[in-house]
Amino acid sequence: MSDLHSNIALIAAVSKNLAIGKDNDLLFYLPSDLKRFKRITTGHTIVMGRKTFQSLPNGALPNRRNIVITKSDDMLFEGCEVYHSVEAVLEAVKAESEVFVIGGGEIYRQFYPLASKLYLTMVHQNFEGDTFFPEVNFEEWEVSSREDLDDETNNFSYSNIDFKRILPV
Numbered sequence: 001m002s003d004l005h006s007n008i009a010l011i012a013a014v015s016k017n018l019a020i021g022k023d024n025d026l027l028f029y030l031p032s033d034l035k036r037f038k039r040i041t042t043g044h045t046i047v048m049g050r051k052t053f054q055s056l057p058n059g060a061l062p063n064r065r066n067i068v069i070t071k072s073d074d075m076l077f078e079g080c081e082v083y084h085s086v087e088a089v090l091e092a093v094k095a096e097s098e099v100f101v102i103g104g105g106e107i108y109r110q111f112y113p114l115a116s117k118l119y120l121t122m123v124h125q126n127f128e129g130d131t132f133f134p135e136v137n138f139e140e141w142e143v144s145s146r147e148d149l150d151d152e153t154n155n156f157s158y159s160n161i162d163f164k165r166i167l168p169v
């Protein structure tokens with residue numbers, strides 16, 4: 001369990017086939033999910049990849065400590081702290097009680113083995129995407145809360161499921 005970080009959580013909206021995005025955009029617009037995302041992350045630190053930051057319509061998200069990861073030395077992102085490696089981010093957030101990794105695919109993949117919690121919005125339908133959430137072995141996680149919902153605008157059902165890790169990867 002030594003590589004796990006008790007303060008690292010991943011928060012994502014995923015389709016049945018684990019797609020999370022296409023053409024640097026989201027796959028569906030789910031207002032209730034955006035509200036949930038805001039409620040969970042406000043007041044905390046959020047960590048995102050450079051591409052996800054650039055997909056945000058209005059830049060840094062308010063009332064949160066925004067962290068962007070890029071390999072580029074000369075990029076500035078208004079309202080954000082910038083780090084150049086996963087290790088540098090972990091060092092920068094070590095005093096925080098809960099840190100939300102908000103995507104995208106590359107960033108989820110690297111933080112997944114370190115994370116102790118997942119906050120997933122799971123849409124029960126396949127979507128065509130070009131970016132995916134990492135494969136989750138559900139034997140390693142226990143459900144701490146679950147809510148099953150329908151979205152009439154999109155005409156699909158989805159579940160908000162929070163998980164706690166019970167076994168190391």
Ligand SMILES: NC(=O)c1ccc[n+]([C@@H]2O[C@H](COP(=O)([O-])OP(=O)(O)OC[C@H]3O[C@@H](n4cnc5c(N)ncnc54)[C@H](OP(=O)(O)O)[C@@H]3O)[C@@H](O)[C@H]2O)c1
Nearest residue numbers: 012013021024025049050051052070071103104105106107
């Ligand atoms: N459904 C959801 O919940 C959700 C959430 C967020 C995003 N998304 C979607 O996901 C897609 C974007 O995901 P993505 O995988 O293409 O990109 P991403 O993970 O957002 O960003 C990738 C970038 O992060 C930087 N990076 C990655 N690993 C790094 C490391 N170890 N050290 C330093 N920098 C690192 C690199 O930036 P540089 O190239 O600048 O070096 C890399 O190009 C979009 O479609 C977005 O809409 C979906």
